[in-house]
Amino acid sequence: MNIIEKTYNWNGSLKNRTSTKRIILHHAESKSCTADDIHSWHLANGWAGIGYHFFVRKDGSIYRGRPENVIGSHAKGSNSDSIGICFEGSYMTETMSQTQINAGRELVTYLKNKYGISKVQKHKDVCSTNCPGTNFPFGAIVNGTVATAPAPSQTSTAKPTSNEKVTGTYEVTASDLSVRTGPGTGYRRKRHDELTKDGQKHDKDKDGCLEKGTRVTVYEWKNGWARTPSGWLCGDYLRKV
Numbered sequence: 001m002n003i004i005e006k007t008y009n010w011n012g013s014l015k016n017r018t019s020t021k022r023i024i025l026h027h028a029e030s031k032s033c034t035a036d037d038i039h040s041w042h043l044a045n046g047w048a049g050i051g052y053h054f055f056v057r058k059d060g061s062i063y064r065g066r067p068e069n070v071i072g073s074h075a076k077g078s079n080s081d082s083i084g085i086c087f088e089g090s091y092m093t094e095t096m097s098q099t100q101i102n103a104g105r106e107l108v109t110y111l112k113n114k115y116g117i118s119k120v121q122k123h124k125d126v127c128s129t130n131c132p133g134t135n136f137p138f139g140a141i142v143n144g145t146v147a148t149a150p151a152p153s154q155t156s157t158a159k160p161t162s163n164e165k166v167t168g169t170y171e172v173t174a175s176d177l178s179v180r181t182g183p184g185t186g187y188r189r190k191r192h193d194e195l196t197k198d199g200q201k202h203d204k205d206k207d208g209c210l211e212k213g214t215r216v217t218v219y220e221w222k223n224g225w226a227r228t229p230s231g232w233l234c235g236d237y238l239r240k241v
């Protein structure tokens with residue numbers, strides 16, 4: 001297995017991790033991004049830099065994130081004894097390629113053996129989030145079992161086709177919904193201080209994401225994305241009220 005080493009400029013010092021008991025898996029919630037993109041997003045969150053220890057790209061390449069021996073910043077309350085792995089892609093809606101599954105499986109197996117651990121969790125097992133997504137092939141990556149086709153989820157059946165072009169009041173259905181500068185995951189996520197005053201009230205953890213249940217006014221739709229006073233939101237996670 002090849003790990004592509006990276007050098008990052010850290011904002012502040014990193015703390016050594018004294019215990020490694022588990023591996024926690026994430027998706028980037030972005031169809032296409034690099035380790036450097038994630039580093040800059042996490043810097044914008046006010047963190048030291050990329051919060052994951054590894055980043056697995058769709059082409060199967062594996063990048064180093066935070067040094068393996070330091071505490072990550074990827075699962076609130078569970079960072080002190082875990083290694084965080086992030087997968088490029090957005091697995092509430094996408095399906096993972098076999099190439100990426102194989103790379104992830106290889107990395108997870110390598111880390112399990114290296115640390116003598118067997119516990120692997122999804123981010124949503126430890127935090128209130130939908131990460132790494134309902135289509136994420138957890139079993140295939142962790143146990144090497146063949147992934148079964150994901151059951152049609154509430155989210156994927158409720159595609160915003162009916163939402164399209166209907167402006168008005170909507171409610172956020174995801175636990176932490178990113179606000180972007182434009183209509184698509186290619187645009188960057190906004191910081192807490194870039195949201196409207198009202199938006200900031202619905203972002204108590206100050207990560208720039210709106211909480212579940214937040215009411216927003218949609219002025220405009222573009223490619224399934226909704227423009228609101230604070231910025232652009234993915235229509236998959238909005239319900240008309």
Ligand SMILES: [Zn+2]
Binds near residue numbers: 025026074129131132
């Ligand atoms: Zn996550």
